[in-house]
Amino acid sequence: MTDTSDLLPEGLEDRLPASAARINTAMRACLDVLDNHGYDRVRPPLLEFEGSLEHRMQGITTRSMFRFVDPASLRTLALRSDITPQIGRIAATSMANAPRPLRLAYCGDTALIRASQLDPARERLQLGAELIGADTAAAAGEVVALAVRALRAAGLTGISVDFTLPDLVDTLAAKAMPLAPATVEQVRRELDTKDAGGLKAAGGEAYLPLLYATGPFEDAMAKLRELDAGGALKSRLEGLEAVASRIGDTARITLDPTERHGFEYQSWFGFTLYAHGVRGAAGRGGTYQIGGRDEAATGFTIYVDAVAEAAPQPETPRTVYLPLGFDASKAEQLRSAGWRTLEQLSEHEDPRALGCSHVLENGEPAEL
Numbered sequence: 419m420t421d422t423s424d425l426l427p428e429g430l431e432d433r434l435p436a437s438a439a440r441i442n443t444a445m446r447a448c449l450d451v452l453d454n455h456g457y458d459r460v461r462p463p464l465l466e467f468e469g470s471l472e473h474r475m476q477g478i479t480t481r482s483m484f485r486f487v488d489p490a491s492l493r494t495l496a497l498r499s500d501i502t503p504q505i506g507r508i509a510a511t512s513m514a515n516a517p518r519p520l521r522l523a524y525c526g527d528t529a530l531i532r533a534s535q536l537d538p539a540r541e542r543l544q545l546g547a548e549l550i551g552a553d554t555a556a557a558a559g560e561v562v563a564l565a566v567r568a569l570r571a572a573g574l575t576g577i578s579v580d581f582t583l584p585d586l587v588d589t590l591a592a593k594a595m596p597l598a599p600a601t602v603e604q605v606r607r608e609l610d611t612k613d614a615g616g617l618k619a620a621g622g623e624a625y626l627p628l629l630y631a632t633g634p635f636e637d638a639m640a641k642l643r644e645l646d647a648g649g650a651l652k653s654r655l656e657g658l659e660a661v662a663s664r665i666g667d668t669a670r671i672t673l674d675p676t677e678r679h680g681f682e683y684q685s686w687f688g689f690t691l692y693a694h695g696v697r698g699a700a701g702r703g704g705t706y707q708i709g710g711r712d713e714a715a716t717g718f719t720i721y722v723d724a725v726a727e728a729a730p731q732p733e734t735p736r737t738v739y740l741p742l743g744f745d746a747s748k749a750e751q752l753r754s755a756g757w758r759t760l761e762q763l764s765e766h767e768d769p770r771a772l773g774c775s776h777v778l779e780n781g782e783p784a785e786l
């Protein structure tokens with residue numbers, strides 16, 4: 419019987435060995451790719467002052483974060499729900515004088531008060547890279563290509579990248595397709611729900627073609643180009659072309675120019691990563707502005723738990739049982755040759771039940 423005090427809160431779970439091993443394998447594969455591409459790992463803390471998480475980037479609210487008063491400082495702390503704003507803080511403060519572009523990588527747990535219906539988990543392992551000091555098409559291209567490489571290294575297949583233009587409505591509403599400030603949000607909402615009738619009723623008739631400029635990249639781009647009277651989107655569309663050419667055929671590309679779910683702070687460019695077998699998104703990224711220093715940046719975050727679930731099962735390592743009185747130097751030799759060892763502690767152990775595939779016999783591993 420489980421004592422109720424042993425239960426975990428909703429959306430939180432223990433990762434037992436098989437699941438932890440999958441996560442570890444995926445995490446290592448992705449981190450190696452980031453390191454190989456010159457991204458230096460940093461480790462911001464799990465919690466910090468609420469204000470510093472909130473003010474770093476536009477559109478972040480701490481409402482979805484766990485918050486409490488710190489008995490030491492008597493100030494409100496928040497548990498991070500996203501690591502990117504922390505990287506922004508590091509770039510704007512302790513690494514403000516580091517040469518640009520600055521390439522940083524990270525991996526750590528995040529927590530959310532309220533999960534979504536699609537993904538009930540309230541603890542999520544984020545892993546990512548941020549390229550600080552550039553939000554050009556070249557920077558975005560590097561970042562998207564890197565994200566795709568990381569997912570491939572984790573063993574994922576059928577990778578696709580869905581591009582979006584998070585500030586599209588604002589850009590168009592400013593001049594090319596003017597909207598009264600009061601109707602901008604309404605138009606955005608109708609575009610979110612892809613409701614043509616609602617869009618017209620809200621006074622956003624001019625925005626109707628945006629509803630249809632979605633799908634496979636080239637087709638959707640052709641429609642967007644048609645719409646771009648006056649060239650308000652010219653530089654953005656060229657940017658998208660450049661990013662797409664960088665990805666080549668390593669991933670399928672689609673475009674949904676008005677998608678803004680999950681893009682609270684991204685500016686001209688955003689993307690969502692999908693892959694075969696991954697429930698929901700495998701990751702997300704885009705360009706953004708770091709507050710305080712007002713510096714442009716581009717980056718991505720991979721949602722490791724989701725990725726690990728879909729990644730191929732890591733190979734079961736060969737484990738050799740070391741019976742009482744074994745030769746320590748032989749055991750050391752086996753470990754350096756890639757074996758996993760397990761020492762006998764007492765009589766009457768069952769090496770097979772303990773996960774061993776071999777036993778050390780006459781100085782050599784013998785199959786069990």
Ligand SMILES: N[C@@H](Cc1c[nH]c[nH+]1)C(=O)O
Pocket residue numbers: 500501502546548680684702703704705706716717718719
């Ligand atoms: N941290 C963002 C994605 C991102 C990273 N860099 C820029 N955007 C997320 O998890 O949705």
